[in-house]
Amino acid sequence: MxxxxxxxxxxxxxxxxxxxxxxxxxxxxxxxxxxxxxxxxxxxxxxxxxxxxxxxxxxxxxxxxxxxxxxxxxxxxxxxxxxxxxxxxxxxxxxxxxxxxxxxxxxxxxxxxxxxxxxxxxxxxxxxxxxxxxxxxxxxxxxxxxxxxxxxxxxxxxxxxxxxxxxxxxxxxxxxxxxxxxxxxxxxxxxxxxxDPDGGKLDLVSVALSLVAILPIILGLKELATDGSPALAAAAIVVGAAFGYLFVRRQRTSPNPLVDVRLFSRRAFTVAASALLLTMFVAGGTYLFITQFLQLVAGRSPLTAGLWLLPAAFTLIITSMSAPGLAGRFGPAPVVAAGLAVSGVGHLLLLLVTPSQDVGLLVTAFAILYAGGGPVVALGTDLIVGSAPPQMAGSASAVSETSTELGMALGVAALGSLGTGLYRAQVTVPPGTPPATAEAIQDSLANGVAATTSLPPSTADTLLASAREAFTSGLAGIALTSAILSFALAGLVLWGIRPSEEVAEEASATPVPEAA
The missing domain is CATH 1.20.1250.20 (MFS general substrate transporter like domains)
Structure with missing residues (x-):
């Protein structure tokens, strides 16, 4: 022994x-x-x-x-x-x-x-x-x-x-x-x-730079999508990008970087991290609008809406649990790429959803796109860590976790802003609508529904008919964007992530410089 x-x-x-x-x-x-x-x-x-x-x-x-x-x-x-x-x-x-x-x-x-x-x-x-x-x-x-x-x-x-x-x-x-x-x-x-007795020092400057890089860019995107000031939006995005450059530059020279940016010089690593981030990006924006559609357009209660979301959750569990076995047989990159393609098909099906039809098509499409995301969720971390040299596994794991959370938040921000922008561009309010009610409907469907709760149902439905159509158009815009991203990512994964033997060969042939 x-x-x-x-x-x-x-x-x-x-x-x-x-x-x-x-x-x-x-x-x-x-x-x-x-x-x-x-x-x-x-x-x-x-x-x-x-x-x-x-x-x-x-x-x-x-x-x-x-x-x-x-x-x-x-x-x-x-x-x-x-x-x-x-x-x-x-x-x-x-x-x-x-x-x-x-x-x-x-x-x-x-x-x-x-x-x-x-x-x-x-x-x-x-x-x-x-x-x-x-x-x-x-x-x-x-x-x-x-x-x-x-x-x-x-x-x-x-x-x-x-x-x-x-x-x-x-x-x-x-x-x-x-x-x-x-x-x-x-x-x-x-x-x-x-x-960890050898734990590095906490670089507070890098912490601050990471936040002031992300938040202004998101503020700019929201301003653009919600009829805000174009000048403020542009200034916020430029400021965020400038701090992002400073953050990356500091990570290259810091003895204790928050993120080891040298990892991104490896194609397989960058592709794997991008696939995980953008998969969560797509999921965040789509989920936000589908949960609202079930309640505000289809008129389901919160409990019923939650039950309608269960098929998607179960398909996610099934495909995420099946992915490791399939990856062992066919390789992780083909399995992830196939999942992304399936997710793209699910998003395309969402383009057929209308406010007046039953929610069956919506639920089916959502279950298909969630099923496609399962392999990425299950294999994403392994792909990212496996694409990095062993001595950089810790930094690779941190990038994996950050990609998941940041992707979800960015999806809500960017795709949520896109859907809101499309809604506001298409919603119309009938003449004679009280100004307060009209303002609420033009801001968001949720506020419009709340503003008409005291009205008779037939009157409220008449006022909200255009709003529900506009909201469905917003969902369609998110779905089309997500479908394009999913199909593009599938091709990118097949191109950028090679079999593990090739990655190991490259890792042994390419020395990794030590941090300063």
């Missing part, structure tokens, strides 16, 4: 894995639950379309901006410590969000949720690696951890629908409180502490 073989995990480690699965489940549920609550939040707080986009996507931007930062901080002060601190702060921010009484407060609370949420994902994954020394057990533990995303996606719509059916919109944020309390109660007992 090899005395140096790592010890196998016991009962305590597996119970610890169950505890670590909780925040992962919560993050996946949070996205689907919040999207279902958009109509109620919009009417309850009187939030404009632009404010609603910030409410939905500021969370993802903060997570993406702080993921690497919190991972580095956890290495320095202790991964369990940063996880438990983040859990407590996440619970407090959830309560603040639940009882927000205006859009600005809710946006601020969501930003805090994103910052504190960024402590959860890197800490959970790194602790799993520490707890499971045996390679097979570690592989199973990580598979369980990844599966929680799919399970959370499936449970989120149903749980969210039940909550919104019985309580006010703020209750969706309170789901996190008992989960975080449980984590705080049992985490110190079941989870080990770990610090």
């Amino acid at each position: 090899n005395s140096s073989a790592p010890a196998r995990a016991g009962t305590r480690q597996w119970l610890g894995l169950a505890v670590l699965a909780l925040p992962t489940l919560l993050v996946a549920m949070d996205v689907s639950v919040l999207h279902l609550a958009v109509p109620q939040i919009s009417s309850g707080l009187g939030a404009s379309a632009q404010e609603m986009l910030w409410i939905v996507d500021i969370y993802g931007f903060m997570i993406a901006g702080f993921l690497v930062t919190m991972g580095t901080l956890g290495d320095r002060i202790g991964r369990r410590k940063i996880l438990l601190f983040g859990a407590a702060a996440f619970a407090a921010a959830s309560v603040l969000a639940a009882y927000a009484d205006d859009p600005v407060t809710l946006i601020a609370a969501r930003a805090l949720l994103g910052i504190t949420g960024a402590t959860l994902m890197p800490s959970t994954l790194s602790l799993i690696v520490n707890m499971f020394g045996d390679e097979r057990q570690r592989g199973l533990a990580i598979a369980v951890w990844v599966t929680m995303f799919s399970v959370g996606t499936a449970l989120g719509p149903v749980i969210g629908g039940l909550i919104l059916q019985a309580f006010w919109w703020g209750a969706v944020f309170l789901i996190a409180v008992p989960i975080m309390v449980l984590l705080l109660a049992v985490g110190p007992v079941l989870l080990p502490e770990y610090r």
Whole structure:
């Protein structure tokens, strides 16, 4: 027997894995639950379309901006410590969000949720690696951890629908409180502490540069899509791009970069990271509009809308669980490319959806495009890490996590802004409509529906007929854009990601310079 073989995990480690699965489940549920609550939040707080986009996507931007930062901080002060601190702060921010009484407060609370949420994902994954020394057990533990995303996606719509059916919109944020309390109660007992004795210093300048690069660009995109000031939009995008250049330049020279940008000199790595980011980009924007379509156009209750989303969640689970086996037979790149092509077909089917038809076509199209995304979700991280040299695996993992969160947030921001812009360009209000009602309808369908609730149903439907057509056109614009991206990505993956033997050959032939 090899005395140096790592010890196998016991009962305590597996119970610890169950505890670590909780925040992962919560993050996946949070996205689907919040999207279902958009109509109620919009009417309850009187939030404009632009404010609603910030409410939905500021969370993802903060997570993406702080993921690497919190991972580095956890290495320095202790991964369990940063996880438990983040859990407590996440619970407090959830309560603040639940009882927000205006859009600005809710946006601020969501930003805090994103910052504190960024402590959860890197800490959970790194602790799993520490707890499971045996390679097979570690592989199973990580598979369980990844599966929680799919399970959370499936449970989120149903749980969210039940909550919104019985309580006010703020209750969706309170789901996190008992989960975080449980984590705080049992985490110190079941989870080990770990610090990296060689952890690098935290580069606060890079943290600041990453945020002031991303947020102004998003502000500019929103201004362009919501009839804002073109000058302000252009200035914001230019400022963001300038800070983005400074961020990249600093990463090249910093002894402790947040992101090792040398990785992007490798074609396979860049293609894999782009595929993961843009797949989540497409998913974020499409999901936002489909959840609203089911409620605001098709007239379904939050619970019924959540149930209609289940077929898509189950196809995602099936294809993501099948992808590793298919990849072993055909190779990961062909499986991912095929999935992206299937996703493109699903998006094209959305172009056939009309406001007056049953939701069957919408649900079928959504299930097909989610099925196509399953292989990318399941294999994306392996493709990214496998495309990097072994000595850069840590940086590659950070890029993978950031691509997922940033892609989702960018999709909500950019595609959500596109859909909103198309809606506003096409909606018409009948003459004689009261000015306040007309203004609400022209801002967003959610506000229009809220403004006509006191009217007889036939009158409200007449006023909102154009708005529902315009909203469907917005969904079609998102679907067409997403279909083009999906098909283009499929070709890019086949071109850019070669068999693993070639990648290994290139890695051994190309020396990687050490960081300064």
